[in-house]
Amino acid sequence: MSVPDGKRWFLPKESLDALIAVLHQQQYVVIGPVFHDRAIRLEQVQRADQLARGVRDEHSGGQYRLIDGNQELLFEYVVGPDSAKKFFFPPRQELFSLHVKGEQFVIDKVGPAAPKLAILGLRPCDLAAIAVQDRVFGYHQPAGDEAPWASGFRCESELYYTQAREQSLLIAVNCVRPGGTCFCASWGNGPQVNKDMPYDLAMTEMRKGFVIRSKSRKGAAIISSLSLRDADDAEVELEGLLLQRAAEHMGRQLQTDDLPQLLDRAIDSPHWDNVAKRCLSCGNCTMVCPTCFCSTVSDSDDLATGSTTRTREWESCYTHQFSYTTSGPVRSSIRARYRHWLRHKLDTWHDQFGVSGCVGCGRCITWCPVGIDLTAEVESIRRYDSRDENHAPPRITVEARP
Amino acid sequence: MPVQTITRKTETAKPKLAVYKFSSCDGCQLSLLNLEDELLDIVGAVEIAYFLEARRAEQPPPYDIGMVEGSISTPEEAERIRQVRRDCKYLVTIGACATSGGIQALRNWADVDQYKQYVYAHPQYVASLETATPIATHVFVDFELRGCPVNARQLLELITSLLKGRKPNIPNYSLCIECKRRGLPCVMVSKGEPCLGPITQAGCGALCPGCHRACYGCFGPMEQPNMDSLGHQLTGTQKRTAREMKHMLRMFNGYLEPFKQASDHYERQEKQNA
Ligand code: SF4
Ligand code: SF4
Ligand code: SF4
Numbered sequence: 016m017s018v019p020d021g022k023r024w025f026l027p028k029e030s031l032d033a034l035i036a037v038l039h040q041q042q043y044v045v046i047g048p049v050f051h052d053r054a055i056r057l058e059q060v061q062r063a064d065q066l067a068r069g070v071r072d073e074h075s076g077g078q079y080r081l082i083d084g085n086q087e088l089l090f091e092y093v094v095g096p097d098s099a100k101k102f103f104f105p106p107r108q109e110l111f112s113l114h115v116k117g118e119q120f121v122i123d124k125v126g127p128a129a130p131k132l133a134i135l136g137l138r139p140c141d142l143a144a145i146a147v148q149d150r151v152f153g154y155h156q157p158a159g160d161e162a163p164w165a166s167g168f169r170c171e172s173e174l175y176y177t178q179a180r181e182q183s184l185l186i187a188v189n190c191v192r193p194g195g196t197c198f199c200a201s202w203g204n205g206p207q208v209n210k211d212m213p214y215d216l217a218m219t220e221m222r223k224g225f226v227i228r229s230k231s232r233k234g235a236a237i238i239s240s241l242s243l244r245d246a247d248d249a250e251v252e253l254e255g256l257l258l259q260r261a262a263e264h265m266g267r268q269l270q271t272d273d274l275p276q277l278l279d280r281a282i283d284s285p286h287w288d289n290v291a292k293r294c295l296s297c298g299n300c301t302m303v304c305p306t307c308f309c310s311t312v313s314d315s316d317d318l319a320t321g322s323t324t325r326t327r328e329w330e331s332c333y334t335h336q337f338s339y340t341t342s343g344p345v346r347s348s349i350r351a352r353y354r355h356w357l358r359h360k361l362d363t364w365h366d367q368f369g370v371s372g373c374v375g376c377g378r379c380i381t382w383c384p385v386g387i388d389l390t391a392e393v394e395s396i397r398r399y400d401s402r403d404e405n406h407a408p409p410r411i412t413v414e415a416r417p
Numbered sequence: 418m419p420v421q422t423i424t425r426k427t428e429t430a431k432p433k434l435a436v437y438k439f440s441s442c443d444g445c446q447l448s449l450l451n452l453e454d455e456l457l458d459i460v461g462a463v464e465i466a467y468f469l470e471a472r473r474a475e476q477p478p479p480y481d482i483g484m485v486e487g488s489i490s491t492p493e494e495a496e497r498i499r500q501v502r503r504d505c506k507y508l509v510t511i512g513a514c515a516t517s518g519g520i521q522a523l524r525n526w527a528d529v530d531q532y533k534q535y536v537y538a539h540p541q542y543v544a545s546l547e548t549a550t551p552i553a554t555h556v557f558v559d560f561e562l563r564g565c566p567v568n569a570r571q572l573l574e575l576i577t578s579l580l581k582g583r584k585p586n587i588p589n590y591s592l593c594i595e596c597k598r599r600g601l602p603c604v605m606v607s608k609g610e611p612c613l614g615p616i617t618q619a620g621c622g623a624l625c626p627g628c629h630r631a632c633y634g635c636f637g638p639m640e641q642p643n644m645d646s647l648g649h650q651l652t653g654t655q656k657r658t659a660r661e662m663k664h665m666l667r668m669f670n671g672y673l674e675p676f677k678q679a680s681d682h683y684e685r686q687e688k689q690n691a
Contacts, residue, residue: 052629054602077654079607096602106598295643297615298590302597313586316577318458329598334590335640349643384593384605384615385650 023246023254024238027224028089031063035135037240043133043184046102048095053081055095057102057134066136067092074195074266074377076386090220093194094138094376098305099145102132103179104152110312112324123322129178135186139205140197142187142212143374144305145180149213150368151308152176184233187217191257196377198267198390204374206261219254226254267377267390274371274393278362281396282354290392291350293385298331300379300387301356306372309337332356357392432481432580434459435467437501439487439494440521440549444566445512446470446486452569459573462580478504482579488514490521490549502556509575510552513565517637517673520565521549525672526684551672560585565635565669568620589640591615592632596623604631611651613665616642637670644679659686 026034038045047060050067060066071084072092084091112124137145149155152173190197190206199205208217208230215234218225226246229235246254301307311330316323330337333352338345346352364372373389380388436446450456450471459465466476483505489495502508513519524532525548533540552558562571571587578585588594592614596603604610604626613634614626620636651657657665666680 052602053607056600056602077606077650078609079602096597097600101600106600293643293646293649295591295593295615295646296641297593299593299597299603299615302594314583315574315586316581318455318462318577318580329594331590331594334588334594336589349641382603382606384603384612385646386654 022228023251024227024229024243025224025246025250026218026227026241026243030224030241030243031066031089033241034237035060035063037237038133038184041133042131044130045133045135047135048090048092050081054079055081055092055097057095057097057099057136060135071192072194074197074381076196076380076388076391077383078386079381087222088220090136090188091192093190093192093197094141094378096303096378096382098303098376098378099134099137099141099185100148100305100307102130102134103145103176103183104148104173104308104310106329108175108327110325110327112317112322114320114322123320124324126175129175129182131182132179133184133186135188137185137187137214138190138199138376139187139208139212140199140374140376141305142185142208142214143199143202143204144376145185146211146213147306147368147370147372147374148176148308149180150370151306152180154180184237185214185216186234187212187214189217189219189254189258189261191220191261193261193265194377194381195266196380196388197265197375198269198377199375200262200265201267201269201271202371202373202375206265207258219257221250221253221257226250267375267380267388269375269390269393270397271371274361275363275365277393277397277400278358280400282358284396284399286392286396286399287350287354289395290353290387291348293387294333294349294353295385296333296335296349296352297384298333299382299384301331301333302329303378303382304360305376305378306360306374307331311337332359357389360389361393431462431464433466433476433479434463434482434484434576435478435480435501435505436465436470436484437467437486438470439485439498439515439552440490441487441512441514441519443470443486445515445564448566448569449484449511449572452573455573459576463576480505481507482576483508484511485509485515485552486511488518488521488549488551489546489555490524491545493544495546495555498552498555507559507579508552508556509560509562510558511562511572512567513563513635513637513669514549515552516561516563517670517676518549518551520669522672523667524549526667549672560587562587563618563636563670564620568622570622571620588619590619591639591642592617592619592621592623592626592636595619595621596626599623599627601626604629605650609655611655611657611661611665613647615639616644616647633668634665634676635669637673638676642675644675648679648683659683659690663687 035045045060046057047066048055049058055067066089068089069084069086070081073080110126113120113122154177187208193206215231216229218227229238309330310327312327314323314325335344346355360372466480510516529547533543537543575585605612610631612631614632617632617634618636618639625632663680663683666676670676671680
């Protein structure tokens with residue numbers, strides 16, 4: 016049974032430490048946004064005063080800067096380069112070690128156990144991205160808090176991912192000040208949480224405290240253990256106004272309703288040559304994207320013990336070697352790799368997982384060293400399309416698109 | 418396949434390893450010695466037959482694995498590398514000097530005789546070629562390990578994979594991939610530093626971005642570097658001059674394509690601007 020949407024409580028700023036203490040009591044490792052090496056990063060925190068405070072972020076294509084903000088406010092920034100992906104699907108993970116004895120494999124070591132994480136300060140687009148990766152890695156929310164898609168698309172379940180997600184507690188912060196490259200509103204993924212998103216608690220920051228709502232039983236239990244007062248009418252109204260204003264101040268926009276069809280038609284768009292001139296094929300966009308899930312496994316040997324360790328690491332469809340098969344790389348040009356990435360995100364992801372692979376967080380735009388902008392690339396493709404310059408007819412026909 | 422030869426050899430005797438020095442600073446050989454703990458395991462698995470930096474005793478060739486540090490910059494070296502190739506079944510270059518000519522390849526754009534006059538009291542005793550060139554310019558090379566110096570883990574991985582008879586896990590993709598696995602905020606984006614990471618091969622573990630610095634490109638060009646696009650960003654948005662670009666590209670691997678071509682391009686631009 017999920018808790019009805021609508022009920023709001025008020026969490027005073029001084030009570031953030033009490034919230035963190037409750038999480039610690041419940042054996043959570045608490046993660047939150049901190050200011051570290053010129054960026055807002057997601058790292059472990061012990062106390063509320065470790066959270067980034069009084070900073071704003073400036074985002075544009077290939078540029079990110081933090082500037083002074085209002086010292087009374089904690090969450091004046093939006094997303095940094097990190098996302099929840101690095102916790103549920105770590106960038107580097109030793110899966111197991113084994114050695115061969117006679118005709119048998121003997122397991123020496125298995126990978127680490129999944130941690131119990133409470134992640135504070137996730138944004139609505141982050142939640143949307145978690146929902147996307149839930150489909151990719153086959154996590155289903157526990158009965159009672161089910162998302163509408165839970166019975167549909169599923170992948171081979173991933174043990175670490177599903178355990179870490181099962182044990183996790185997600186505390187979201189609605190965005191009252193969207194960043195320069197944000198376009199979550201174009202996808203309906205923000206700037207505030209919605210009922211389809213996986214979260215336990217969601218808060219909106221005001222000067223004195225947070226208007227907070229809960230979605231799950233875990234979240235409701237935390238609210239009651241903090242004995243919070245109800246938010247008053249003025250606070251609820253202010254929350255509505257702040258979030259409405261935020262929705263009107265998105266840094267970017269994207270027309271999303273026809274993307275799969277547009278990109279099917281654009282398979283030979285002249286625009287791919289244009290973007291291939293600029294794209295470095297460096298892979299930064301896929302690494303910072305909260306939904307990209309490609310990885311590679313490799314084995315390494317310990318000469319002393321004779322044990323072999325299998326390690327999984329993030330990889331990228333932008334590397335030449337990633338599509339390497341016995342007959343050579345499938346996507347040997349940068350043009351082919353950029354096209355593959357964009358079409359996967361916005362088009363073929365729907366066929367694979369039933370959703371878009373992009374949630375509109377803007378990370379790939381900000382963190383591209385040469386500022387390649389997904390929204391601008393799509394607009395350019397759209398211009399060629401409307402002038403009917405996408406030359407060839409679509410080579411791939413996709414059936415039964417929902 | 419040389420890989421199979423080495424594996425078969427292990428059944429009877431330990432494979433023999435030889436480590437050679439040409440024009441270089443010894444840093445890559447030191448990387449091997451710095452492996453310490455793992456070096457003992459290597460010594461258990463291979464016989465170090467020739468490695469003057471580590472031991473005086475030498476065994477006669479042939480050797481199974483030959484590792485070459487340094488570039489070819491004297492007539493004597495040009496001769497010696499041919500013999501080394503004949504003596505080794507599997508020849509690996511270690512480091513930027515052996516793989517690209519290294520820092521000393523800067524002479525390839527200068528007048529060596531003039532340099533000699535500046536530096537030596539009796540330049541007539543210095544027997545040196547006009548150029549410093551990579552080993553692969555002279556003989557066939559089976560595998561190249563990049564870096565100035567090489568990365569100790571990669572060195573170990575190479576030796577281990579040869580012993581196991583499998584392909585070494587030495588990626589050719591950009592440094593950015595390693596940088597982002599470490600979660601380092603990009604210094605191009607967050608600081609406006611001129612990072613060569615996007616055109617440089619991974620392998621160092623993103624050492625420089627990990628110290629808030631731009632990558633110097635000491636691992637040389639990655640698999641398909643887009644020189645034009647990075648150059649456009651650095652000279653455009655970051656307003657780096659043609660001279661700065663030339664110096665950046667030539668620092669460690671300037672004689673390796675496509676760094677060479679791009680650095681020549683910036684040199685022409687620099688002259689035009691002058
Ligand atoms: S789009 Fe940008 S971040 Fe992505 S691979 Fe190309 S240059 Fe790198
Ligand atoms: S494609 Fe870009 S904007 Fe979309 S979710 Fe990934 S990083 Fe965010
Ligand atoms: S700091 Fe350099 S290596 Fe790291 S992502 Fe940025 S450009 Fe790439």
